[in-house]
Amino acid sequence: MTRITVSAILLLFVVFKTNAQVRPIRKEFLDPTSKNVLVASHRAVHHQLPENSLPAIREAIRLGVDIVEIDVKVSKDGIPMLMHDGKVDRTTTGKGNLETQTFDELRKLRLLSNGKVTEETIPTLEEALQVANGRILVDLDLKTEQIDKVIEVVKKADGREFVFFFDSDYEILSKVDDASKKYMLMPRAYSQAMADSALTRFKPEVIHIDSKFYTPEVTSLIRSKGARIWINALGAPDEEIRKGNVSETLKNLTKQGANIIQTDEPEKMIRGLRELGLHR
Numbered sequence: 060m061t062r063i064t065v066s067a068i069l070l071l072f073v074v075f076k077t078n079a080q081v082r083p084i085r086k087e088f089l090d091p092t093s094k095n096v097l098v099a100s101h102r103a104v105h106h107q108l109p110e111n112s113l114p115a116i117r118e119a120i121r122l123g124v125d126i127v128e129i130d131v132k133v134s135k136d137g138i139p140m141l142m143h144d145g146k147v148d149r150t151t152t153g154k155g156n157l158e159t160q161t162f163d164e165l166r167k168l169r170l171l172s173n174g175k176v177t178e179e180t181i182p183t184l185e186e187a188l189q190v191a192n193g194r195i196l197v198d199l200d201l202k203t204e205q206i207d208k209v210i211e212v213v214k215k216a217d218g219r220e221f222v223f224f225f226d227s228d229y230e231i232l233s234k235v236d237d238a239s240k241k242y243m244l245m246p247r248a249y250s251q252a253m254a255d256s257a258l259t260r261f262k263p264e265v266i267h268i269d270s271k272f273y274t275p276e277v278t279s280l281i282r283s284k285g286a287r288i289w290i291n292a293l294g295a296p297d298e299e300i301r302k303g304n305v306s307e308t309l310k311n312l313t314k315q316g317a318n319i320i321q322t323d324e325p326e327k328m329i330r331g332l333r334e335l336g337l338h339r
Contacts, residue, residue, distance in 0.1 A: 078193040081221055084125045087339075088196060088319075089264060091287045096318050096337040099126035099198055100325040101293060102143060109170035110150060111141035112179050113190055120194045124325045127191060128198040128225075131184050133205040138162040139184035139212050143202065152176055158203065184209065188216040198245065198321075201226045206234045210242075219243070223264060229257065236261060245289060251277050258284040265289050265319060278316035290317040292328065300324045305331035313337065 103115030
């Protein structure tokens with residue numbers, strides 16, 4: 060009995076300590092008025108590690124990243140797995156569409172990292188959420204129409220606390236919203252009118268916008284509805300960060316009020332934001 064009691068206490072301590080990692084991030088995420096700019100790591104940390112892999116998620120956690128972005132598709136036999144492309148050709152030793160292959164077939168493949176074969180396999184969404192749970196927020200980029208299978212896994216992982224769903228297809232997001240109003244959402248908008256429509260329809264926690272309509276009017280609208288503003292540094296801004304033009308790039312990315320930035324350079328971005336007093 061004593062052993063069971065001690066084990067239970069130790070387990071509770073580990074759970075509390077782990078959840079303590081993500082609790083302040085979630086609190087910031089749900090506060091659109093915060094001046095703290097959150098950093099999202101695109102496809103996890105994938106420079107030296109395979110994209111959408113468990114080691115890449117663990118590295119994002121180690122670096123102190125706030126949000127990890129991962130992509131989910133569903134295998135032929137109904138298992139949600141991490142994969143960005145329709146085909147597995149670019150990122151694995153295999154070929155063909157992920158959603159036309161079974162879990163067992165896909166598990167025989169190995170992930171590539173910078174063109175080199177690794178020992179890593181394609182993770183299931185369940186495995187990824189087990190790694191992330193209590194440690195980091197998850198931006199789940201929906202690359203499938205089989206949303207019921209995805210929701211089942213998120214529900215099993217109690218993902219309402221740390222997962223938010225991203226899509227530009229509002230019918231897909233509506234299915235998530237119908238499953239539970241407690242699920243966090245990030246609709247993608249391609250104009251101010253689309254952002255306004257998404258805010259009215261979903262009352263989301265965050266809106267994904269693009270630089271082409273990144274204006275004070277848009278960001279004021281989004282903040283007034285209680286949502287955060289997500290913008291990408293992918294491409295040219297990240298390239299400027301790699302060149303060392305970090306401060307100026309981050310000032311440009313945040314000048315109109317964006318307060319979540321997705322990047323392929325999370326470590327450099329966190330350091331730069333902290334130097335500007337924009338990241339805790």
